[in-house]
């Protein structure tokens with residue numbers, strides 16, 4: 001079965017295409033600057049030269065048309081004709097409390113995704129544009145929505161209800177949803193495979209550390225708590241997002257700096273995090289370099305970032321009454337020994353002991369010392385494969 005995976009943003013569309021017989025990636029690509037001048041498509045087939053198309057791409061319909069053209073291209077294509085595509089899986093950021101699993105897309109599902117525009121104004125509208133564009137171009141192909149929030153729907157009420165008046169929480173469905181669910185689920189499953197243990201018997205803490213960062217407590221394969229909340233702004237310190245903060249300080253700042261709601265929202269999402277603390281960059285490579293050269297604010301940003309992750313590890317160990325594995329994933333989690341060391345230093349009380357040599361070796365999966373009671377693992381995430389797997393599973397059984 002051939003599965004196309006689509007991750008549709010407001011001005012970009014990423015895709016990957018898999019042959020699910022061997023879970024083999026055939027090609028991936030990016031349509032960039034949709035509706036903006038200078039738009040292009042870059043198509044990278046496996047073991048073949050890339051195809052780059054530079055032309056005006058006005059909207060998501062054109063982006064999908066161009067994607068299908070690239071996939072069926074005479075030289076750089078990976079399928080002969082578009083009806084070889086058996087199913088399409090879409091990444092959808094917000095499923096609210098309506099979707100606890102991936103689902104085959106119907107008109108009703110599309111309507112529900114649209115009803116969540118209010119809580120995910122940046123992410124759900126482009127996802128629906130991608131879905132509608134595929135439906136127009138490939139009307140006979142089954143489409144599946146895979147939600148970033150779905151994995152966290154198992155979180156108990158005591159962990160997802162905020163201390164607001166209960167009727168207000170209910171009126172606006174204002175609660176913790178959590179994000180990066182596809183990634184947390186994927187690495188938790190991979191960790192169980194690696195440890196050769198049944199996931200139902202494992203207490204895991206998964207740390208997805210990229211530009212956006214979140215952490216999850218996964219008990220017996222189910223998410224029981226996570227750091228992102230109603231939106232992806234809560235929790236860890238991120239590249240440019242503030243994470244946990246006293247809500248009163250926002251009111252204070254709005255008054256002092258004369259900011260309106262829109263300005264405050266943009267400030268909290270784009271100007272804070274390690275960028276705000278360091279004043280230099282949101283990229284951890286820049287910060288690590290500058291910290292080595294003695295830049296205090298860059299070192300401080302790294303320290304604060306690691307400290308916050310460490311605090312959550314302590315909290316989630318308490319929530320689960322112990323932890324068998326701490327898993328690092330995403331750009332920073334997979335690639336920065338420095339950050340992993342700063343986070344896992346002094347976790348002896350959990351029985352987690354970092355092996356410094358292994359931590360510094362690229363490609364090592366287990367980076368804890370032999371005999372460490374709690375394993376520390378580095379597992380590259382693969383959200384697209386997870387979306388393809390869910391799509392395959394649902395189409396097979398539908």
Ligand code: ADP
Pocket residue numbers: 209210211212239282283284285288330331332335336
């Ligand atoms: P997102 O998907 O949220 O945009 P990624 O998972 O791609 O983010 O992670 C991107 C971040 O990973 C970059 O901001 C960078 O700081 C960090 N990163 C990538 N490689 C390294 C590295 N070798 N050392 C330190 N940080 C790295």
